[in-house]
Amino acid sequence: MALGGALSVGLVGLKAFIIQLQAFISPGLPFFSIIGLPDASLSEARERVKSACTASGVSWPATRVTVNMSPASMPKRGSSHDLAIAASVLSAAGVIGPRALENTVVLGELNLDGTVLPINGLLPIMLHVKEQGIENVIVPRANRDEAELVDGLRVFCVSHLGELLEMLGAHATYEVHEVHADSQKRDVPEADLTLPGDMNEVVGQREAKEALTIAAAGGHHVLMTGPPGMGKTMLASRFPGILAPLDHQEQFEVASIRSLCGQLGAYGIRDTPPFEAPHHTATVASLVGGGAGIGEPGAVTRAHCGVLFLDEAPEFSPRVLQSLREPLESGFVAVSRSKGVTIFPARFQLIMAANPCPCGYGFGTGERCTCREKDRIRYFSRLSGPILDRVDMQLSVNPVSHIGAAAPQEGESSEHIRNRVIAARTIAAQRFASFGWACNAQASGSWLREHTPAPVLAVVNKSLSTYQISLRGAYRVMRLAWTICDLDGRGSPNLDDVDRALSLRTQENA
Known part of the structure; x- marks a missing residue:
């Protein structure tokens, strides 16, 4: 023996x-x-x-x-x-x-x-x-x-x-x-390995770009609604380019996930936040993780410390969309299988894009729209109230009425926007240094109640009392207001900041 x-x-x-x-x-x-x-x-x-x-x-x-x-x-x-x-x-x-x-x-x-x-x-x-x-x-x-x-x-x-x-x-x-x-390396789409394009390549959409700057600075989730072909996907694909670069710990977290998925050889270790854009036919298992025996990571885990983009969000299965509720709140996903529970990190920014109706032409006068009213209701009902309540900002991406013959680059470049985002995140990180929070989206409700100025709280409470927003929405409005004031370099939000936050929060899908 x-x-x-x-x-x-x-x-x-x-x-x-x-x-x-x-x-x-x-x-x-x-x-x-x-x-x-x-x-x-x-x-x-x-x-x-x-x-x-x-x-x-x-x-x-x-x-x-x-x-x-x-x-x-x-x-x-x-x-x-x-x-x-x-x-x-x-x-x-x-x-x-x-x-x-x-x-x-x-x-x-x-x-x-x-x-x-x-x-x-x-x-x-x-x-x-x-x-x-x-x-x-x-x-x-x-x-x-x-x-x-x-x-x-x-x-x-x-x-x-x-x-x-x-x-x-x-x-x-x-x-x-x-x-x-x-x-042994798993296939990675070539487009995913390139750096994101520049924001100034998107024609028009100045208001949408500024709103995405606020989202990047505070870590807020976004829903963009507008007719097809107006730049929603272009804006989302360029969003990682305006995010603050990953710190050393985040780089290793992302690299560890890619190593587990067999993709590290293709990506390497980089400070660009990851970007995941699953197709609208994705299953629950492919999105949040699954598999036999012990769970495998899904798209929400591969998007950890980065962006999860759902293009044509109302086309996703309602069951798939509902599966995002827990990771959006907790920052992780627990995959339960016969051999145990596997916990994966899933702290990401959710960007969703949607047309105003199934045919896409239900905007303006709506004369080109061929959808019945019940079709429109059924289309947006897939984005349930609990999901929309977890989305901080709802943007209207409006039609572009004019482009120049020379098609010049418009607005701020991604690098310039990213510098503004980094400056705002630095202010937030210094404010939350004792709590370990990196951005305003991570601030707790108790901290917001204690430190948000009374006049701003009064406006939020008024919207809360008239049922314009939920309690969860009230905290998200305050976080937005703090992000807006950080971008402007002020110490605390004022009435203008909270008014703008409310308008971004409650904007109608039209």
Whole structure:
């Protein structure tokens, strides 16, 4: 009988945990089992590991082999533990020294020929390993760039199981077939990898641009309503370009999510906020997360620290739209599945765009509109009251009546607007430094009641008493007023600020 061990790391959402693997070789008929709540893909590691060991010139034990993955109560999944399973078995078999893998995490998927393939989610794993004080990490060579993003760790890269054996002092015979990270990278639309266009490319819409500046400065959600072809999508796609750049912590949060989704190789670490624009046929699972066993992140998580844009919002399924209610309030989403609850971050800005009616021509005199009244009602009823109540601003994107022959760039550039946004966010961050809030949208109701001037509160209370706004809407109006005064460089909101906030909050969809 012999025991061998190795360390790996598992993920439940973005939460990592150390897995201790113990391999036990005992007398009996040839049999290989993996225990400790493995999923189907992890159970299949038996064949991958046996074949990879044979391909590396190592004889597989012709007896009973059991690998336990502890803690046994935590579900394990994926193929990233293949290399650690192989190392633990070979340690038990005496091929690797009993202390060769002390204080070392082993990560990687094995191919049948022993090639080590790249894995997803390496960045959050590396960050957790560093937190746990483990010094050494063995990773696939194709994940080298991602592994080197975390300082303070000794990273060893291997492209074949045989390289790992030689690194640990064992003999191996093998042939390396190079694997690139691109072969495992999930497709990312090329447009998503480019920087957002400039705001001054949008013709007209001065009022909408100024309203979006307020939204960017305060972290407010927006609904834009107007006829088709007037720039709603252009405005939304350029919105990330006027947001304040991500700080160091936010960059790593976004990068960890992209690593988990297999997209970090395409994006890298950047300070531009993410932008997600799901199609209106998206399902609840694709939006908030889902999948079998343990939940996978959805669009709201990929939009964390950035923008979620729903174009043609009334065309989305009502059930899909209703699923946004909880993450809009809490900033996270809890995906419940048979094997447990997975919590993903989902703090994003929601931008929605809608036509005034199904045909799109129900504006102005409405003479071109072909919709019946019940069609209009049914169209906008998908944007339910609870959803609209969580949207801070409702904008009318009006038709553009004139464009110049030379089509000059109009209004402020994105860079100029972003500088104004950064200045306003700096004021808010200094004001909320003791609370840990980054912008006005995060301010609590108690703080707003205590610090908003009495005349401004009186106006809000008047609207509240006449049922123009709900209690939630009252707090959102106060947050808007504070953002407007921050953009103007004043210490506290005045009556003009709250009047403007109310007009942005309660604007009719027409």
